[in-house]
């Protein structure tokens with residue numbers, strides 16, 4: 477029996493496929509593997525009790541954990557140069573494999589997984605992941621300044637594992653403006669992915685133009701939602717050696733059906749204020765904003781049917797990187813999508829230099845912040861919320877200034893102003 481990888485093709489599987497190319501070893505991908513179904517069967521769980529991919533099935537038993545699989549396949553070839561040519565080289569290859577896993581991959585995943593909706597997105601956690609990744613890339617860049625390969629003078633298993641991990645980062649979050657700080661890592665990465673045995677498996681590699689946007693969190697489906705496996709008598713398809721790249725192969729986890737949002741706000745007594753009319757006025761006013769849009773807002777505003785809220789980011793001290801701060805506000809607005817029909821918002825990033833302040837103004841349907849927003853948009857708890865008292869002229873004026881992106885705002889320049897409409 478050949479070696480069979482039970483998995484979709486993701487960067488973890490590509491490690492072993494590249495090893496196989498270098499080593500002249502035949503490894504197949506299990507035909508008809510279906511994520512979320514094939515990895516939950518009793519047969520699969522016998523091979524890997526945690527039910528994660530990949531698993532390698534061999535005539536002698538199975539191996540799970542992608543690094544262990546790559547090491548196993550490397551060792552199948554006697555004196556494989558991928559493991560170096562001396563004990564110290566072997567030790568250093570293992571050292572860089574650990575580094576690639578714990579310092580590079582772990583931080584790329586901590587940055588990427590929440591953005592892909594597979595973990596809770598918490599801006600301070602993202603900032604920590606980016607800082608840790610930068611520290612690791614700085615160290616790597618120093619090493620690569622005087623080394624073409626991680627160890628010795630040829631590709632080793634450490635280069636394969638590190639490159640596959642970097643491939644995930646370069647494809648989704650590590651844009652050119654991010655990586656240009658680490659020129660030796662850039663040179664190394666592009667050299668590696670253009671080696672024939674890498675490019676056979678990775679294909680044409682493209683660096684992300686922008687950091688992958690934040691998606692709402694995906695829930696793992698219950699087993700009963702999993703589709704039934706195909707009937708036994710269906711003819712087996714020939715497994716391609718490398719399956720085509722999935723658009724988002726980054727973190728292949730089960731897709732969940734999107735929960736249908738109920739709108740309790742539709743049951744509120746009708747309001748004379750039509751939110752869409754206000755949004756249209758806001759968007760279409762190109763000049764005399766104060767006289768037209770702001771005046772129009774206060775003419776339309778219905779304090780019975782709507783409420784206004786100031787929000788203040790609780791962790792402004794951590795807003796040290798401008799693009800990270802702007803991204804986190806962007807993510808917040810994306811996750812507020814569920815309230816599009818019932819809200820309007822302005823978010824300001826304030827200050828000429830770090831730490832930047834994030835403050836906002838929100839108009840919500842109803843007298844309170846809608847419960848489903850508090851429950852479903854976890855960014856809400858990252859802000860201090862204060863209901864606007866429109867009988868106070870100072871507060872009313874602050875609302876107008878926020879809608880208008882007035883600059884300076886409270887004595888400081890605006891780094892960014894985003895509108896939710």
Ligand SMILES: N[C@@H](CCC(=O)N[C@@H](CS)C(=O)NCC(=O)O)C(=O)O
Nearest residue numbers: 488528529530541542543727728729
């Ligand atoms: N450390 C493991 C990671 C395995 C892993 O996280 N696999 C993900 C796909 S990339 C998975 O199977 N997720 C499904 C699940 O968590 O049930 C390895 O390198 O093999």
